[in-house]
Amino acid sequence: MCNELIAKIKQAFAHVNYPGDDSLTDNHNGDEPTALIKAFFRKTDWQKLDAKFLDQTPDGWGSALSFFSNAAFQFYLPAYMIADIRGELLLSDPSIRLCSSLVSMVENKKIAKVWGGGTMGERAREEFAHYDAQQVSAIVSYLWWKLEASDDYNPMIEQAMENYWLNRDAGSCR
Structure with a gap:
């Protein structure tokens, strides 16, 4: 079941384009959005992202999902869902x-x-x-x-x- 679900997610999001380094977040107030931009800068292949990186970014806060722009959330969402299915997330949901x-x-x-x-x-x-x-x-x-x-x-x-x-x-x- 889990392998089928992971394959379904990968296929569904395979054609979502990287939003661009300037479109990772819409919020530029405070440390977390700045740290998010730094961490995800030029991370153009969500399939290469380590679950620990996803769970802890930015800077150990594990709050990236809250600060992504809509386009960045759509692009990185499959990586987070797959890591969650695999039981690899502790902070991020x-x-x-x-x-x-x-x-x-x-x-x-x-x-x-x-x-x-x-x-x-x-x-x-x-x-x-x-x-x-x-x-x-x-x-x-x-x-x-x-x-x-x-x-x-x-x-x-x-x-x-x-x-x-x-x-x-x-x-x-x-």
Whole structure:
């Protein structure tokens, strides 16, 4: 099952282009975005990234997933999902960025105008709207795996699946 899921993820994201060194993050305030740019600068092949690097970057904070631009997140997402499936992540969890803004308690929270306005849910839907059907299917399969692989119930993933991801996935069979 895991090998099939990994192959599905690799195939779905194989044609996503590196966003460019100038597009790794949209946030240029503080140490973490600066460290992220330095760490991911010219990392143009996500398949060559070591899981420990992914989990700890930048600078041991393990917060890269929070600071990637939308394009960088889409490019590096398969590396994180695969490392998670292999049990190699301790700090980073790609399901958080995939799901946290799509749950009832968060999706209607307003974003300050200085950060672009709108709501968290609107922002997440805009970010994920450009993912193609194959990528959405791979994400849904990963999220099903995440739900089933955990010993703990995860209402965030389940709710995000119901609120958004399953509606986007035409073939949402488990």
